[in-house]
Amino acid sequence: MVFCTIKDEYLFVGADGNIGRAWREAAEAMGFSITQSCPAKYKMFGVENIDNLADAVVGKDIICTDSIPGEFANDFNGFQITEDIMKMANEGALLNPCPPFYRNEEVSNDVIDSKFFVGYDFKKDLLRVQQAILIFCMEKR
Numbered sequence: 001m002v003f004c005t006i007k008d009e010y011l012f013v014g015a016d017g018n019i020g021r022a023w024r025e026a027a028e029a030m031g032f033s034i035t036q037s038c039p040a041k042y043k044m045f046g047v048e049n050i051d052n053l054a055d056a057v058v059g060k061d062i063i064c065t066d067s068i069p070g071e072f073a074n075d076f077n078g079f080q081i082t083e084d085i086m087k088m089a090n091e092g093a094l095l096n097p098c099p100p101f102y103r104n105e106e107v108s109n110d111v112i113d114s115k116f117f118v119g120y121d122f123k124k125d126l127l128r129v130q131q132a133i134l135i136f137c138m139e140k141r
Contacts, residue, residue, distance in 0.1 A: 009059055009090070010034040013079055013106070014066030015042035019098045023064055029137050035060070039075050053079050060089045063116075065097040065106045073105075082108040086116040094118045 012023050015038055024047050027034040036049045037056035043049035050056035057063060063086065068076045086095055095107070095116040103109045111117060 008032060008061035010062045010064065011037060011056055011060040011089075012047075012064045012066070013037045013053065013056075013081060014064075014068065014098075015072060015076075016044040017066065019064075019066040020044050020047075026133065030133070038079060042072070042075070053081075053085060054088060057085055057089045061093050063089060063093065063095050065095075065101060067098070067100055067102065068106050076106075080104075080106060080108055081111055083110045083114045083116070086111055086114065 010023065010027065010032060012020050012034060013036075014020055020036060021044065023034055024044055026032075034047060035056060036044055036047045037051065037053050038049065040049065040051055063081060065081055068079075081095060081097070086093060093116060095111060095114075095118065097107050097117075097119050099119070101107050101112075101119065103112055107117075112119070
């Protein structure tokens with residue numbers, strides 16, 4: 001199982017939508033830092049957006065992605081997570097793309113087969129993660 005701490009720096013790469021908003025809400029509830037990287041017209045309210053992916057990934061520990069709808073694909077050129085991009089993040093950084101993810105679209109083929117990728121293992125434990133979040137939030141009341 002992959003363990004993360006509240007001190008970790010998260011980066012969400014994708015458009016404003018349900019996945020990004022869920023990560024923003026988790027950050028607000030649990031007190032971790034989240035930044036978004038996407039073209040300015042797709043940014044979320046209340047989250048710092050860095051529209052240059054290479055700059056955005058520096059200093060990050062967890063990189064999360066969302067699928068890019070086909071009609072937005074051209075706008076997201078330059079926002080693909082590759083192994084080289086992940087090497088710019090903090091040592092030990094992890095890539096957790098939200099399924100469905102597509103090889104050579106939002107994530108490159110090489111990064112899925114790299115040490116950075118935790119997508120499949122993380123998804124196996126997703127129910128436990130969601131339960132832990134609920135318990136954490138209930139204890140804060």
